[in-house]
Amino acid sequence: MVAEFKLHRRAVLALLAAVAACSDPDARIRNRIDTGWHRDDLEALLLHWHGHALRPDGSFQLAFDRAWKPQPQPELELTGQARLVYAFAAGHEYIPDAGYLKVARRGADYLLQRFRDPVHGGFFYSVTPEGAPKGTAKRAYGHAFALLALAEVYRIGGDVRYRDAALQAWREIELNFFDPAGGLFNECERDFKPVAGSRTQNPLMHMFEALLALREATGDKIAENGARRLGDFVVNQLMQGQAEGSAHIPEWYDEAWKPLPTQAAGGYIDLGHQFEWSHLLTTGAVVSPIYAQVAERVLSYALASGYDDIEGGCGLKAFPDGGKTDTRKGWWQQAECLHGLLVGAKETARNDLWRRYEQTQELIKKQLIDAEYGGWRAADVLPCKSGGCKDVQPDPYHMVRLHQAALKLASG
Structure with a gap:
């Protein structure tokens, strides 16, 4: 019965x-979409970070071993501090009774009080544990995450101080970091004098991400125009089309933004970043409808070049001169692979992408979720049992972005 x-x-x-x-x-x-798993892992991650990372002055302890024992942290870096501000602000949207918004606001205040340069504007690369400037260089990568953090704290909490700080930060970035070719300098001195050297797409990708977040939070045309400026540069200048119709975005370039041509010269295609670009460009269709079409081409390349259809997940690198793909699997690449599959499946309704989403999710559950200590395993090379994992806790930025996207798509 x-x-x-x-x-x-x-x-x-x-x-x-x-x-x-x-x-x-x-x-x-x-x-x-496995909303239960996405919500559970988001809650577990933030519960651990909330329990271990908070410092009395509003900054964060970021260095832990796998068992959450604090490790020496001789300086506080802008990127890591900003990423945790973002994570707590984003978490508040789905876990509103845990006090995460208060933590995010305190962290954002610390960024503005300690990392912001009162003389030249922008943000220092690092400060001492006591909050004094230490690395006074200005790096585009860190500025992208500061912008993302401020935009998210404003979107979630509505305090106009953070909106104004985010818009001011973008004005300073736009004034000082763009190079004559249209991309971003990787690094500048304290007074924003550019530091000579090669270029990488990574700061552009995260600045594009931050500007999309700023546009969503504020509706400001300045943010929309900035996202379009960067997106068009990447799509029109950096993206490399393939004969079969797919496309990829190389990782490293010379100072004129010509991609490094061979593996020996340092040229490669980061496969995790291809999945990351695919979901960012899909989201970026709000500023240019062509980005959605480009996203499909980049996703096609990532799947053909780096996806493991036997066990799920993606490899590390492909090479422009036809070298053998590096099929080893790192932890953050799997988060971005799952994120790209999820957004691509929702956008196209392709059953093969849903199958891969489910397959890669199972890989993450089995290989990366740390059932013993909590958090994710910091895998340079899976599986961990073969010795390819570090005894550290990776910060939760990639995971929170993934779960935020999943829960937003699931809510309609």
Whole structure:
């Protein structure tokens, strides 16, 4: 009798789900997203970081071993501090009773009080544990995360101080970091004199991400125009099309933004970043409809060049001169792979992408979620049992971005 009841109940639930899907086509998409796992992992990550990372002055301890024992932290770097501000602000949207917004605001205040340069503007690369300037260089990568953090704290909390600080930060970035070719200098001296050297797409990608967040938070045309400026530069100048129609974005360039041509010269295509670009460009369709088409091409390249259709997940690097793909699997690349698959599957409704989403999620559950200590395993090379994992806690930025996207898509 109990078995008959269970079968009847399942049949009723299946019928109700089918009816709901007919009246609400997006329900099919929401039903394929494992919202329970995304929410549970988000809660677990932030619970651990909240329990261990908070310092009395509003900054964060970021260096821990796998068992959450604090490790020496001789300086506080802008990137890591800003990423944790973002993570707590984003977490508040889904876990509003945990006090995360207060933590994010204190962290944002610390960025503005201790990292901001009162003389030349912008943000120092690092400060001492006591909050005094230490690394006074200005790096575009760190500025991108400071901008993302301020935009997210404003979007979630609505305090105009952070909106104004974010818009001011972008004005200073736009004035000082753009090089004549249209990209960003990697690094400048304290007075924003550019430091000579090669270029990388990584700061552009995260600045594009931060500007999309700033546009969403404020609706400001300045942010939209900035995202379009960077996106167009990447799509029109950096992206390399393939004969079969896919495309990729190389990692390193010379000072004229010509991609380094060979593996021996330092040229490669970061596969995790291809998945990351695919979901960012899809989101960026709000500023240019062409970005969605480009996103599909980049995702196609990432799948063909780096996806493991046997076990799920993606490798590390492909090479412009046809060298053998580095198929080793690192932790953050798997987070971005899953993020790209999720957004691509939602956008295109392709069943093969949903299958890969489920496959890669299982890989992450089995290989990266640390059931013993909490957090994720810091894998340079999976599996951890073969010795490819560090005894550290990786910061939760990539994971929080992934779970935030999943829960937002699931909510419609």
